[in-house]
Amino acid sequence: MRAFDCPVCDHFVAFEDSNCSNCSTSFGLHPPSRSMVTVDDRGALIDGEQWLRCTQAQTTGCNWLTPAEFDDVEKGRRGRCLADSLIRKEPATDDLEARDKLTTTAVNLRRLTWQLIDIKLPIIPYWEVEGGLAFDLLSSATSGEKIIIGHANGVITIDLDESLDEYREHLRASLNEPYRTMLGHFRHEVGHYYQSQLVESEPGAEKYLAECRALFGDEQASYADALTRHYDTGAPQGWRTNFISEYAxxxxxxDFAECFAHYLHITDTIDTCREAGMVLRREKMRFTGPAGDIAPLENYDDVPVSWMLHDWKWMSLFFNRVNTSMGKDPLYPFELPGPVIDKLGFIHRVVRDTARATIS
Ligand SMILES: [Zn+2]
Ligand SMILES: [Zn+2]
Known part of the structure; x- marks a missing residue:
């Protein structure tokens, strides 16, 4: 995550902040300039264009700005920022129990959306195109039906109840998962969306499909059979040599969605380190460490994924020890065997090729 600063005093401000804790300036996130800009009651005039606060500022605490021209129900945005405009279904305004969960869940949706913008993946909303990206954020507890987390035809469904720490931790333990977070769910499900968009259905995607099948397997295999087998017999013996997780x-x-989620976990966390100025200095390490300093790159666009994963190996080792120092579980409790590195390399290439095509 990018490190933002106050537009007036340059004090550090968090991605979710809308006021400076140092000088009390009121600001909002302006995605095109990747910065916080000062706002008043009328919003902000930026390069001759009027921007307004997202209409979700009052309901779920959104701090994003949206172009005033989109302050129009007809245009699909409903006066919302891009991230919140992707929400297709949400709890009714009088469902206070679920609306509470929506507030914390929307924070994660905005983090996901920001990262997708940042790595320049195309975001084509459902209100623009049939089959475009949409989020149904609903609660099993109050909607009267069991909400199943998943993706189908561009629509990602999230059970808001997983925003409750106790409930999510219960699921994590019962499924024997080392890691389960709301942001992780978003990153995993959007992986399904991008596999369908960039690998399986995009014109010219044939160039990826054969390679994708060679790495991850044939996606035409029966999903229903796979689901039954997985919950009957669990992951095969020795799965760690080929997969990032049992679910994969x-x-x-x-498998693709799990690897895609990890790609987003790793790239975002490396960005956070770089933006903080973090460098792991070889000469200070009291053990046989890497050959040189670990200094996160501005981007890893033009280097092999192994470079990025080498940096990540040392950073995650460090973060794991930081967490255990605090009596918590390791931050990144995963191993990346060779086949998983190859899968991440494929995703890295698809993401970078797509980003280049988006810009040109
Ligand atoms: Zn300030
Ligand atoms: Zn918003």
Whole structure:
């Protein structure tokens, strides 16, 4: 995550902040300039264009700005920022229990959306195109039906109840997962969306499909059979030599989505380190460390994924020890065997190729 600063005093401000804790300036996130800009009651005039606060500022605490021209129900945005405009279904305004959960969940949706903008993946909303990206954020507890987290035809469904720490931790333990977060769910499900968009259905995607199948397996395999097998017999013996997680062993789609989520976990956390000025200095290490300093790059666009994963190996080792120093579980409790590195390399290439095509 980018490190933002106050537009007036340059004090550090968090991605979710809308006021400076140092000088009380009121600001909002302006995605095109990747910065916080000062706002007043009328919003902000930026390069001759009028920007307004997202209409979700009052309801879920959104701090993003949106162009005034989109302050129009007809245009699909409903006066919302890009991230919140992707919400297709949400709890009714009088469902206070679920609306509470929506507030914390929307924070994660905005983090996801920001990262997608940042790595320049195309975001084509459902209100622009049939099959475009949409989020149904609903609660099992109050909607009267069991909400199943998943992706289908561009629509990502999230069970808001997983925003409750106790409930999510219960699921994590019962499924024997080392890691389970709301942001992780978003990153995993959007992986399904981008596999369908960039690898399986985009014109010219054939160039990826054969390679994708060779790495992850044939996605045409029966999903229903895979689901039954996974919950009957679990992951195969020795899965760690080929997969990032037990869930990834279930079906080629899940393998891709798990790897995609990890790609976003790793790249975002490396960005956070770089933006903080963090460098791991070889000469200060009291053990046989890497050959040189670990200094996160501005981007890893033009280097092999192994470079990025080498940096990540040392950074995550450090963060794991920081967490255990605080009596918590390791931050990144995963191993990356060779086949997983190859899968991440494929995703790195698809993301970078797509970003280049988006810019040109
Ligand atoms: Zn300030
Ligand atoms: Zn918003």
């Amino acid at each position: 062993t279930m079906h080629p789609w899940e």
